[in-house]
Each structure stands twice: as C-alpha cells, then as structure tokens.
Amino acid sequence: MRAIGGLGSGSFGVIREREGRKGLGELGLGLARDGANVVRFETGGRRKKVGKVVLALEKGGVQQQYVNGMADGAPGENFHQIATVGNSTNIKWHSCSVGKLDRQVLLGQKGCVIWITGLSGSGKSTLACAISRELHSRGKLTYVLDGDNIRHGLNSDLSFKAEDRAENIRRIGEVAKLFADAGVICIASLISPYRKDRAACRALLPEGEFIEVFLDVPIHVCEQRDPKGLYKLARAGKIKGFTGIDDPYEVPVNCEIILNQKGHETASPCELAEKVISYLDKEGFLHA
Ligand SMILES: Nc1ncnc2c1ncn2[C@@H]1O[C@H](COP(=O)(O)OS(=O)(=O)O)[C@@H](OP(=O)(O)O)[C@H]1O
Numbered sequence: 001m002r003a004i005g006g007l008g009s010g011s012f013g014v015i016r017e018r019e020g021r022k023g024l025g026e027l028g029l030g031l032a033r034d035g036a037n038v039v040r041f042e043t044g045g046r047r048k049k050v051g052k053v054v055l056a057l058e059k060g061g062v063q064q065q066y067v068n069g070m071a072d073g074a075p076g077e078n079f080h081q082i083a084t085v086g087n088s089t090n091i092k093w094h095s096c097s098v099g100k101l102d103r104q105v106l107l108g109q110k111g112c113v114i115w116i117t118g119l120s121g122s123g124k125s126t127l128a129c130a131i132s133r134e135l136h137s138r139g140k141l142t143y144v145l146d147g148d149n150i151r152h153g154l155n156s157d158l159s160f161k162a163e164d165r166a167e168n169i170r171r172i173g174e175v176a177k178l179f180a181d182a183g184v185i186c187i188a189s190l191i192s193p194y195r196k197d198r199a200a201c202r203a204l205l206p207e208g209e210f211i212e213v214f215l216d217v218p219i220h221v222c223e224q225r226d227p228k229g230l231y232k233l234a235r236a237g238k239i240k241g242f243t244g245i246d247d248p249y250e251v252p253v254n255c256e257i258i259l260n261q262k263g264h265e266t267a268s269p270c271e272l273a274e275k276v277i278s279y280l281d282k283e284g285f286l287h288a
C-alpha cells in the first residue's frame, strides 16, 4: 500500500509514494493506494474506497496519477459518473494519457502558482517580471498573470466592487491552476485584497503548490510612488473604493513569503525575486 499526498477535494490528484517512510495510512490519516483503488483511512483503522488509480506511471517509481470518485468532497464510488458542478449539468471528467508528470519531466521543473498580493504600487508587476526574467534565463518556463492585464481581456466585464474583485480572483486562480497543471511556474500578481478569495485559490491547488507572497510595502510608500496617479485621484475622491484609501486590504496570515520594506530601505526587484526563487529551489520546483 502506498500513501498519497497532495490531493485536494477535486476529481484529480497526484499520488506520491513515500518509499522508506512511514505512510500516511499507517499514521491513520488521509488517502492511500490499495491495488487499483484509492482508499481513505478512517478512525479505527477502517478503509473506505473513494476512487480508482487510472494511470500508473512508474517514472523512477515516484509518482502516479489518480482520479477520485468525489465531487466537492462528497463520497462516491465511480469516477465515470455523470456529474453536476455549479450550473454545469451532465458533465463527465475526461482524463488524458499525457499527464502533469509527463509535462514536468519534459520541462525539467514542477508546476506551481506564485501568488503575489499587495497594495497598488507595492511593486507586484515589477516583481513578477523580475522573477519571470530570472527564471527564463535559467531555462525555466514561467507565465505572468497580471491583474491589470487580465482586466484588459478575460476580466474586462468586472468592476472593483467586492463581488467583482472576488470573481476576478476566482477566474485568475482557475487559470493559474491550469498553468500549474501544464507544468508552468505561473506568477499571478494582483491586489487580491480579501483573505477568503486568496484562500479559495490556494484550495484549488495541491498542498505546497500555491506560494503566497506578500509584498509588504506601507501605503505611504506606495502613495509616494503613485506611478499611475491613481492614489492622487482616489484622495481627491475621483476614484471611489480604492484599495488602501476607502476600500480594505486584508494582510495575509500564514503566507509562504513576506517581502518587507525595512524602514526607508527598499530591496531591488532583483533581490526580491531572488528570495522567491531561492524558495522555489529549496522546495524542489526547479527540477522535475
Ligand atoms: N478601485 C481600485 N482599487 C484598486 N486598484 C484599482 C482600482 N481602480 C483601478 N485600479 C487599478 O487596477 C489594478 C488592480 O487590479 P487587480 O485585478 O489586481 O485588483 S483586485 O485583485 O481585483 O483587487 C491596479 O493595478 P496595480 O497598481 O498594478 O495594483 C490599479 O491600476
């Protein structure tokens, strides 16, 4: 029996064998592979079948892919089931024999989402591009999803009221998840002011693959920079609901990386990018 890590409540996940280590199952936690089935360990050591292994890749004997039979965490036995997800009725997941692991091996990296949050003017776009540039020079494939840019197309129907910001973030979270599944290091840079919206995006990804980076720059510094003149307009009452002025920004708790402004000292975008890249390296994202 093999223990499984990195599974969300969605219908697709990755099995990580824990060779030579005590498996999750033995610890009485989580999911494990049992032959062709995926089982959940319940109290008292009981096992409940929750899905099937659909693709057993033996790439160095390390990882395999799995489709489970659960919709939104509800128990189900058969992943061939016709499902209803939101307003989409009578749909069925179709899996492909080329999977995330194949793409990661091809690219020599692991897909993930670097989620940069902070006030307007804190340097999110600059940092995203600096990370992308440096990783590109190291032969790593990245893609930047910038809030401002996505609002020029996919999200041009959305305003800045709270529910539209939530939808903006939800869509970008879903797109970022697809990029990560493609094996790409996806860098999302958007204000994303609400904790619950950021948490919802985190929940879309397997454990560890959502890396929240808080660009902690005080508002007076952002306001001094004001490269687009938006703070000036907001202070003059010409933009309503501007983040940090008359709209909230909820500071992250338990994010992976905090990049602070130390007094009047500002680290350069390259220095900040290097901190994020060191984290990726340490966590193994720069190798398949
Ligand atoms: N009311 C209001 N509040 C905040 N920002 C505003 C607003 N109106 C326009 N802008 C411009 O839109 C950019 C933020 O878009 P995001 O998609 O990142 O915002 S959010 O995540 O949905 O909150 C933001 O870009 P950045 O400065 O790059 O953060 C602004 O240029």
Ligand SMILES: Nc1ncnc2c1ncn2[C@@H]1O[C@H](COP(=O)(O)OP(=O)(O)O)[C@@H](O)[C@H]1O
Pocket: 118, 119, 120, 121, 122, 123, 124, 125, 126, 127, 225, 226, 227, 266, 267, 268, 269, 272
């Ligand atoms: N690390 C930094 N140090 C000093 N200035 C910076 C830094 N990062 C960005 N800037 C400057 O701050 C302003 C806002 O940067 P930007 O990346 O557009 O922020 P955001 O995307 O968060 O609105 C720009 O004028 C940019 O040149």
